[in-house]
Amino acid sequence: MPKLSSFHRSRPSIFDTESNGDELEQLLSPHFERPSLRLTPSPYITEKSIAKRWDKLSDLTDKEQLLDPQTLDNATLYNKNIEHFIGTVKLPVGVAGPLRINGLHANNDFLVPLATTEAALVASYNRGAQLITAAGGASAMLINEGVTRTPVFAFQTLAEAGQFVAWVVTQYDHFKQVAETTTSHGKLHDININIEGNHVYLVFEFHTGDASGQNMVTIATNEVYHYILEHAPIEPKNAFLDGNLSGDKKPNAHTLRHVRGKKVTAEVTLSKSLVEKHLHTNPEQMAKFGQMTTTGAALSGGIGVNAHYANALAALYIACGQDAACVAESAVGITRMEVNAKGDLYACVTLPNLMVGTVGGGTGLPSQKSCLDIMGLSGTGKAKALAEVAACLCLAGELSIVGAFCADHFSRAHQKLARK
Structure with a gap:
């Protein structure tokens, strides 16, 4: 057994450097010389201010990768969304579906746009969505809504x-x-x-x-x-103005029994044959996985129990002009799976913190509005439906990933799709 001292020596440390005390102090001390890189004083979007910013940046990167002609033409549209604008970042967008939802507000088959750079993500949600649709759709209910400041x-x-x-x-x-x-x-x-x-x-x-x-x-x-x-x-x-009791952009336990944003629950019942056909496992294995990982969540001090709501919500929020930082709170919730009396799988999700909207924020920007339009959820009167879609999307992802773990396909799927 190695000695404790040798264990400590094996770790990289600042004390392994040959720098003397004066050199270290010089490296870590404050420096007050004038910055060589400076922003324009105005944070707003004008042709002049964009040009001035790129005077500083053009030697660092390819301007057209961020400020292509279409972005430049649309630049003034971003004035209410960003400061010190230099361009746009392009992310690949895929669609998952059709996802059939039988909800109080969302009642249709949806193709759901997802913006991500993570391979296998859209494929997983697509598989779960098609499974739910094959089962007749997921039932969804918006239970409560409210946004707080404290x-x-x-x-x-x-x-x-x-x-x-x-x-x-x-x-x-x-x-x-x-x-x-x-x-x-x-x-x-x-x-x-x-x-x-x-x-x-x-x-x-x-x-x-x-x-x-x-x-x-x-x-x-x-x-x-x-x-x-x-x-x-x-x-x-x-x-x-705020005492940090609202849970704004932070995971918190309070909303599990209350609400911040929109609280939605969704469910689906899958026959044993559908589970076997689409997920290559069985309801008993999926329910057992749920039980054991619930214990794991408790041991880790998790708030709620879910496999990966954040994957669905981050991709959906970015595609549809939502505040992506709200995934920190929106991804709190509970997934539950059990075998019913007929031997079929009952699965449900409850998400109490869905911070979504269909007007304001980034929802009116060209690409983001197009993504909302794909679902028919852009503009007034559609936010409640978007919340139900978000919950059912999370349900689709939970079914797919739990099925992958139970069938021992999780690593294989990532290897196949991410390392083509």
């Missing part, structure tokens, strides 16, 4: 915090009126209060229509936040 207020004592809360509970109608002066689509739906010692967190929950709604909710809550600071009978010693 201001926090600090007081000297618990007594002061209590007086503040006693005033807050009388102000709902005022808060609602103030918030809704900032938006024609957002509606303040509920306010929850969380007291932690002399700190008070207010959870403002909004319905945001067909927009994903983060910016809408931030602006509306900011208006109420300043109303509180001006009118509250107890002045807080500290206050901030």
Whole structure:
């Protein structure tokens, strides 16, 4: 057995370098000379500002790879979406389907666009989608919706915090009126209060229509936040617009029982023969896999239990102009598989954090709108359907990947498709 000292010596370390202390200090110390690379002062998109940026970049890379003629023609369309614009990145987009959905809002066969650079991903979702369609489709139900922002207020004592809360509970109608002066689509739906010692967190929950709604909710809550600071009978010693209780762009356990964005559940029942034909395994193996990996998720401290919601949601969000960073929270949820009395496989998913919209954000940009158009889900009145599509897409991916593990095809599929 190796000695502990030899184990430590086998690891690479800064102490293995021959640099003396002065050299190391010089490397790691702050440097205050003027940067050799600088941006234009204006963050906006104009022909002049784009040209100035490329004056600095043209020696570093091929300009037309980022700023091709079509991108340049459409440049002003991006003004509400980005600052210091230099071009666009092209990602391959594939389609998975047809995916049959029998939902409250999505009720059709869908071809789902997915933007990714990961081989085997679209193929996997395509396989799961076709399996679901062969079974008559997945049932889907949007259960709840709401987007939150959570201001926090600090007081000297618990007594002061209590007086503040006693005033807050009388102000709902005022808060609602103030918030809704900032938006024609957002509606303040509920306010929850969380007291932690002399700190008070207010959870403002909004319905945001067909927009994903983060910016809408931030602006509306900011208006109420300043109303509180001006009118509250107890002045807080500290206050901030968000106290990190909303779960914005972070996985969190709270929404498993509540909602942030749109909460959807979807299910499908697959006959034993369909499982054997499409996945080359059987319902019993898939249910056993689900049981054992649920234990694995608990051992790892996971929030919820799923195989790879993030794959579906990242590819869908990027293709369709959603906020890709919201995958951090949207990919929380629960997958469950069991064998029913007939020996068939029952599978369901529940995703409580689907941050999706069909208006605003990046949804109106040319490529992203085209992807939404493929599904017939661009524009007003379509966001709830998009949420149900996202959940059923995740269900398709769960079936496919669990089937691949059970049939011992997971590595083989990646080797075949990623190493052609």
